[in-house]
Amino acid sequence: MSILGVQWPSASDSRRYSDCQTKRPPHYAADPSDLHAQRARANPQWRSAHTSAAPGFIKGYFDHSRLHFLSSVKLKAELVREAQARAEVKQEQQKAFAPKIAPESPVKGKGRARDERVIMHCDFDCFFVAAGLLSRPDFRGKPVVVCHSQGNQGGTSSTSEIASASYEARVAGIKNGMSLQQARKLCPTALTMPYEFDRYKDLSLNFYTILMFYADELEAVSIDEALIEVTAAVSRLRSDAARAGSPHDPAKDFAQKIRAEVKEATGCEISVGISHNILLARLATRRAKPAGAVHITPADVPGLIATLEITDLWGFAGSHREKAREKLGSTALSELTLYNAIRGIDDALLQSDQLRKSVSAEINYGIRFQSNEEAEAFIREMGITVAERLDEAKMRGRSITLKIMEREPSAPVEAPKFMGHGHCDAFQKQTPLVGPGGRATSDPQVIGEHAWRIVASFHFDPKELRGIGIQITNLEPADRPVSINSNQQRSSFKPSEVAPQAPALHALPKICPFLSSTRSWSKNGAVAPPRSRSASVFPERKSAPSMRMQQSGLLRHGAYVNSLHRNRPANALSRPTDADLGLAPEVYALLPSAIQREQLTAARLIKNLGAIPINKPKTFLLHDSNIQASAC
């Protein structure tokens, strides 16, 4: 089916999405949630009031989702901007009375040797819990968790997820992300506290204001976490200390001063990791927690790294651990070539505005439809939601991707986690998003229409849907009809094919209008697209994903970040480049030449090591001289 050059999708393939994999913590007990919950779900009245079919479900969901909260705070950057404004006011005030106290203009990071930098990684201790304790001092010193379920709600079988656990609770083995029932097994006396999203923002603003006051540069990581470069401030302290013959570490003293200020302003503890690069500063924070400061110096590096696992490095998790185990026979950093990953991180600055590459909205919780009509209404409302987010970001898009989760056929109809998605097959399909005149768009009607058509093309049984996501990509600024990616094609069709104006939606031929109950595939997530309808227009896939080559797994996720530099526009960005893995020359010699030319990422390294004709991983151990050379 082709409309104005747009190819509407046919069904595609799926991937498994399991409750039982490392993807999400396996915290949901195999037995279903308790009888109360079961009865509630079975009750049509309850369903129509509390699932995706309910009016207002989407707003209510996003209002209560802590993961959405975390993402939206990070995205907006308004906190950081406000903090910068406040910090500048304070600096002006101090300059007027005591010019020497206010920090001087920072020395540009580029002009400084890497090992001269002082990087601090500042992170609240059990942030949500610490915030909650401000109004529950009687809970201090006890095992406390923040989750939706409160008190004895849900009894011992609550599937409510724990956002944050106090250090007393962690002693019992409770971890962030665990279900409450799991936590109660580990610690029956654990106390619960509710979310207080507004308070988290207030505390964060105070935190960022203090950091901004001292920082030469600041990178916002999340609502409770930031990286600052404080080289200028510390070097002043250092020369003072040298004059006074003080034995103290000025960087650590400075960190303690920042900790005290944040404690004073927020009533909460932060921990500070200090080092000459980001990777090491993050490692230092882990050793500093809770309520401490740790400085890792170049001299500490060899001894420290020798004790670590690959997953202790930021950005490395389960997939890398398994890859290392398979390919190298070890997960110990000291046994891996990654040993040498401990190097400086580039501080190159980008002048561009925040470069949003995608805008999306998804819900994979409480998705339960009885009919196609319910599903369609929901998807169109999600379309409106994404459209609003596009407008907020002042962006328009040219591509739309639908992400759909469907109950895996062998999975129970109701998931172990209350109203959760359970074990699912996941489907994804991307098509051009064609706005009026073939232009990029943020029009909710257009987005909704595309979204619904994509979903309809799959012919799902609406009762089996468990998750819906809409993502818009190929973005361009709403006020400037120029693509961000200058090389990319405007769209999938030529200007001559573009209708002079937007086709009226009602005039579009209705295709795939129903989520029919028939689907002509089933096995193993591999899909045979229905022969009917659009198969002739939409090319059939040659192979199912399950037949594809296994992915290698990835690497470093250094994203474009919110970064504020004093004396630069608030929206200026800096991009920490990938950590330079800094292989020893003899290791480079073993790698395929194509790899050598590019920046070597850990994923490539781990992947390619398997193909290198060597006997043992030991070959890749580095000499002390290399470590010294690269660690600084």
Added chain:
DNA sequence: ATCCTCCCCTAC
């Protein structure tokens, strides 16, 4: 070469 599509992965 450089894209597009579909996937995986990580972090908070």
Added chain:
DNA sequence: TAAGGTAGGGGAGGAT
């Protein structure tokens, strides 16, 4: 009852 979002890096493989 509970609220499993979101963006970006990056790889594989096909199209152009």
